[in-house]
Amino acid sequence: MSKREVRSIGTAGWGRTAGAAAISLIYFFPVLFIILTAFKTRQDALAWPVKFFFTPTFDNFVSVFFRTTVEGGAAEATGFGLYFFNSVFIGGTSVLLALIIGTAAAYGFSRFPLRGNDTYLFMILTTRMMPPIIAIIPIFVLFRIFGLSGTYVGIIALYTAFNLPFSVWMVKSFFDDLDRDIEDAARMDGSGEWRVFKKICLPQVYAGLAATFVFAVILTWNEFVFALMLTSPETRTVPAQIVRTIGGSMGVDWGLMSALETLFIIPVVLVTFALQSQLLRGVTFGTIRR
Amino acid sequence: MSEAQTDIRLHNVTKRFADLLAVDAANLTVSAGEVVCLLGPSGCGKTTTLRMIAGLEFATDGDITIAGKRVNHLPARERNVAMAFQFYALYPSLTVEENLAYPLHAEKLSRSQIAERIARVAKVLELESVLKRRPHQLGEGEKQRVAVGRSIVRTPTCFLFDEPLSRLDIQLRQTMRTQIKEVLAQLDKPTVIVTHDQIEALTMADRIAVMRAGRIEQVASPHDLFSRPANLFVAGFIGTPQMNLLEAILLDATLSADGGTAANFHLLGENIAATVEGAVARLPAGSKVTLGARPRSFELVAPGTADTLHALVDLIEPMGAEMLLHLVEHGIDIRCVVPHTMRVTVGERVGVRCKPRQLHVFDEQGVLVQ
Numbered sequence: 001m002s003k004r005e006v007r008s009i010g011t012a013g014w015g016r017t018a019g020a021a022a023i024s025l026i027y028f029f030p031v032l033f034i035i036l037t038a039f040k041t042r043q044d045a046l047a048w049p050v051k052f053f054f055t056p057t058f059d060n061f062v063s064v065f066f067r068t069t070v071e072g073g074a075a076e077a078t079g080f081g082l083y084f085f086n087s088v089f090i091g092g093t094s095v096l097l098a099l100i101i102g103t104a105a106a107y108g109f110s111r112f113p114l115r116g117n118d119t120y121l122f123m124i125l126t127t128r129m130m131p132p133i134i135a136i137i138p139i140f141v142l143f144r145i146f147g148l149s150g151t152y153v154g155i156i157a158l159y160t161a162f163n164l165p166f167s168v169w170m171v172k173s174f175f176d177d178l179d180r181d182i183e184d185a186a187r188m189d190g191s192g193e194w195r196v197f198k199k200i201c202l203p204q205v206y207a208g209l210a211a212t213f214v215f216a217v218i219l220t221w222n223e224f225v226f227a228l229m230l231t232s233p234e235t236r237t238v239p240a241q242i243v244r245t246i247g248g249s250m251g252v253d254w255g256l257m258s259a260l261e262t263l264f265i266i267p268v269v270l271v272t273f274a275l276q277s278q279l280l281r282g283v284t285f286g287t288i289r290r
Numbered sequence: 291m292s293e294a295q296t297d298i299r300l301h302n303v304t305k306r307f308a309d310l311l312a313v314d315a316a317n318l319t320v321s322a323g324e325v326v327c328l329l330g331p332s333g334c335g336k337t338t339t340l341r342m343i344a345g346l347e348f349a350t351d352g353d354i355t356i357a358g359k360r361v362n363h364l365p366a367r368e369r370n371v372a373m374a375f376q377f378y379a380l381y382p383s384l385t386v387e388e389n390l391a392y393p394l395h396a397e398k399l400s401r402s403q404i405a406e407r408i409a410r411v412a413k414v415l416e417l418e419s420v421l422k423r424r425p426h427q428l429g430e431g432e433k434q435r436v437a438v439g440r441s442i443v444r445t446p447t448c449f450l451f452d453e454p455l456s457r458l459d460i461q462l463r464q465t466m467r468t469q470i471k472e473v474l475a476q477l478d479k480p481t482v483i484v485t486h487d488q489i490e491a492l493t494m495a496d497r498i499a500v501m502r503a504g505r506i507e508q509v510a511s512p513h514d515l516f517s518r519p520a521n522l523f524v525a526g527f528i529g530t531p532q533m534n535l536l537e538a539i540l541l542d543a544t545l546s547a548d549g550g551t552a553a554n555f556h557l558l559g560e561n562i563a564a565t566v567e568g569a570v571a572r573l574p575a576g577s578k579v580t581l582g583a584r585p586r587s588f589e590l591v592a593p594g595t596a597d598t599l600h601a602l603v604d605l606i607e608p609m610g611a612e613m614l615l616h617l618v619e620h621g622i623d624i625r626c627v628v629p630h631t632m633r634v635t636v637g638e639r640v641g642v643r644c645k646p647r648q649l650h651v652f653d654e655q656g657v658l659v660q
Contacts, residue, residue, distance in 0.1 A: 184346050185379035187366040189440070190396035199392075203383035 031265065037258035045254040060259035067256075079233070080241065080260075087237040088267065090152065091220040094159035099213055101160070102167030103205075107197060109168065110175035111183075121172075124165045132162065133225055143230055150232025158226060163216045170215070174208030175201065210278035217271055238264050296322040296357050298343060298448050298480045303352035305338050305504075312338045314504040315352065320448070320480040325471075326509075327483045327491035330501035331527070336484045339501070340450050343482060345369045357447045367396075372441035376453040378433045380425040386436050387421040393444045411439045414473060431462045435469075442473060449474065449481040455490055467493055488528055492516075500524050522656035525582045531614055531625045533650075534588075536581045540651075543571040550647060555581065558619050562597040565646045568660040573653065582650035585614065585627040590634070591641045598641040599624070603634055617642065 037045050039056035066075040109121060139158070140149075148154030178201060186200045227240040242260055246252055272279065298320040305313040313335040320326045328336035341347040343354060345366035354362050361369050372393070381389050390408045399407070412418045415435040420428060428436065434454070441449055454470065455463045471494055474481050485491050491498050492512040499509045500523070508520040519525035525533050538557035543566075546552045551570045554563050573579070591598055601617035601624055608614075608630065615634060617624040626642055634640065651659045 179377065179379065181375045181377055181379035182381060184344075184366070185373070185375055185440075186381070186392070187346065188344060188371060188373045189393035190367045190370075192367060200381055200383075 034258045034261050034265075037254055038262040040255050040258075042253065042255055045258070060255040061263070063253075063256050064259050064263060078245075080238070082234075083236055083238045083241045084263070086231075086235055087221060087239075090155055090159065090235070090237060091217060094156045095163055095213060095216040095220055097156070097160040098163035098167045098216060099171075099209060102164055102212070103171050103202075103209065105164075105168045106171035106175055107201065110172050121169070124168055128162075128165045136225065136229060139226070140229055149230055150235055152235055155227070155230055155235060155237075158230065159220050159223065162223075163220060166219075167212055167216060170212045171205065171208060174205040178204055207278045207281035210275045211281075214272055214275055214279055218268055221268055296447070296480065297324075297355075298482065299353070299355040300339070300343070301353040301355070303339070303342060303349050303354055305335070305342060305347060306350045311504050313342070313349075316501075316504075316506050318499055318506060318509060320482055322480055323475075323478040324496045325474055325481045325483060325494060327485055327495035327498045328501055329485055329488060329491040329495075329498050329527075332486060334501040335504040336486075336501050337452060340373075340452055340482060340484045343448075344371055344373050344450055370444075370446050371448055371450060372444065372446035373450040374437040374441045374452065374454055376456060378425075378437040378457075380428075380433060380436055380440075382425050384424070385421065386417060386423055386425070386428070389425070389436055390417075390421075390439050390443050393440060397444060407443055411443045414442075415439045415469070430458055431466065434458060434462075434466055438470060438473065442477065446479070448479050449477070451481070451483040453485055454483060456485075456487070463490075470494070488530070492528075500527060502527075518658065518660065519582070519650065520658050522580060522582070522652050525650060525652070525658075529584060531585045531627065534581075534583045534585065534624050534626075535652075536583070536622065536624070538579055538581050540570065540573055540575060540577045540579050542575050543573065545571050553651070555579070557581065558599055558601075558622060560599060562599065564597065564644060564649050566649045566651050567647055568651060568658070570651050570659050573659065578654050579659075580652040580656065582652060583644045583648065585625040587645050587648035588624075588626040588628075588642045589645060590626070590628055590632060591643050593639060593641040595641055595643065598643045600639060600641055603636050603638045603640060606634065606636060615640075 036052070038060050039058070040051070040054055041057055041059070044051050044054045064078065064080050066077055068075050109117060114120065143149040143154055146154075148157070182204075183196050183200055186196045191199070222239065223237075224239040224243070227237045228243065231237060231240055238260075242257070242264070245256065245260065298318075300316050300318040302315045302317060303313060304311070304315050316335075316339055318326065318339075328339055330336050338347060342349050343356070345361065345364055345368075349362055353360055356369060356371065381392060384392065387408060390411055391404050394404050394407060408421075409418075412421060415438060417432065417435055417439060420432055425433060425436070434457070438454070441451075451470075455466055458466060467490065483491070483494060492515075495512060497509055497511050498515050500507045500515065502523050508515060508524045510518070510520075515524065515528050519528060519533075522535060526535060536557055538555040541554040541556055541561065543551050543553035546565065550565045550567060552563065553566050553570050554561060593600055599619065601619035603615055604618045604623075605616040606613055607616070609627070611630060612627050613630050613632070613634075615626045615628060617626060617640065624642065628634070653659050
């Protein structure tokens with residue numbers, strides 16, 4: 001399965017293709033609507049009936065980064081460059097950290113089970129059973145006491161902790177599916193445990209790691225509540241800032257909001273597309289005959 | 291190194307998994323250049339025995355000695371033992387070439403030395419054209435050869451094979467059997483092969499160790515195993531169609547001048563006289579015994595002939611040049627192989643007689659009387 005087979009419409013049948021297209025359109029319509037609105041002037045955005053044909057403008061995208069906030073004043077930088085950087089930096093770092101720690105833990109749980117292994121695994125899972133919002137006050141207090149509020153270290157540590165349980169469970173399932181004989185063969189061939197892990201096991205779960213990475217990135221990228229509570233203007237992420245952009249003296253600027261959201265969607269789409277083939281293998285891991 | 295120092299010795303090797311006794315005091319010696327097959331039904335402990343030699347399982351008790359050194363405490367990677375796995379266990383993320391090179395990393399060889407070794411192995415096993423491929427792009431036979439190649443690319447102290455041919459189709463199996471045999475013959479190292487296929491064991495092994503429920507029942511050459519099975523289990527396990535095992539009463543037995551024993555038995559309601567091997571005369575008259583006769587040891591004779599069993603033909607299975615007759619008498623099934631030219635019909639009553647000296651006598655404990 002080195003290359004995915006691309007079926008032509010003829011093979012799949014026109015009826016099925018049309019059906020798939022219709023369903024896709026229903027799912028994609030809200031996103032499409034946002035993207036369209038991002039290119040509309042304020043009048044077009046508010047027009048009724050909805051305009052699907054209009055003269056596109058890039059003003060909204062410019063406004064994301066520079067706009068006048070005081071009537072009659074000069075355009076100022078909105079700081080969204082920094083917020084996008086923060087989102088990428090905080091999300092990327094915490095997901096990578098969670099993946100590294102999670103992979104190590106998953107390998108341990110899978111290959112060197114302790115007495116009560118399943119209990120530990122279950123405990124890890126229970127940390128995600130409770131809605132995170134319940135913990136927000138203690139976490140807020142903790143962050144205050146340890147001076148972590150508003151710091152990169154604080155929010156990265158928090159997101160890493162959030163992503164860990166899920167990463168451990170998911171990566172463990174990939175390790176569990178591997179053929180143990182292959183590892184035994186490596187041991188027979190003179191490999192120590194570290195080499196078995198690095199040279200033999202790890203390369204076999206790359207697809208799984210990619211899938212875990214994407215899911216964690218999406219979760220972290222969209223996280224709002226903790227970002228709102230625990231970041232400062234310097235470390236604020238995009239979702240926490242979007243909410244501050246909603247208001248304004250002239251009501252909600254839908255064009256601006258849509259432009260923001262469009263920009264916000266792009267990185268996730270890019271990551272998902274880049275890892276698409278790995279993802280497909282990752283989510284179907286173990287379900288296909290090897 | 292002398293002959294005695296390059297062998298594998300198992301002395302009272304035992305393996306327990308919690309309550310399960312997987313291997314019970316196994317004793318076995320495999321000398322240099324010798325191929326020993328561990329043969330037995332599923333779950334008899336043969337693979338566990340192999341894995342203990344490999345160092346993938348540790349023996350609960352007993353001594354495992356490889357090349358004169360006790361290795362019980364050594365992990366697999368320090369034993370320098372090569373093993374080919376049942377499902378090949380090729381490294382999926384590496385090419386064939388890298389798979390073959392993998393065992394060499396511990397030897398600290400130069401690039402050219404590694405290339406040379408790989409080239410040699412690839413040539414012997416005809417893998418030159420697939421060196422750049424990955425395992426999932428290979429056929430079953432090629433995978434098998436890579437697995438063998440990976441074990442012979444370095445110079446281990448001994449070779450272990452776990453069900454090496456079980457995944458191949460019949461034709462490929464025969465080719466590979468010869469190929470593996472040829473490769474092993476040149477290496478002059480002790481080799482242990484685990485298999486549940488007796489044809490594989492009979493053709494590849496110098497000696498066969500038959501295992502059942504964790505115990506080694508008999509270690510013997512394929513010929514001896516076939517002609518002198520040590521007990522009822524081995525008798526019933528080796529040989530197709532299966533040996534007939536018939537319960538009988540020993541009436542009397544006397545040593546005859548030519549070294550055989552002339553014995554009279556009562557079985558299936560008839561008294562028959564037969565010449566048998568072994569010290570049957572030491573058993574008291576009236577002993578319960580089990581008589582073992584291979585289906586090919588029987589010949590059909592006219593009913594009423596002296597010393598003949600009589601039975602009804604129940605089923606005829608053609609086997610090409612021969613046919614397998616299922617005979618029934620007193621609710622006991624007797625299997626008998628006769629030439630296909632024989633005229634026999636289902637429902638007919640026939641007389642069968644065992645050819646001289648082809649009857650095995652087992653005592654009440656099921657042990658061969660010898």
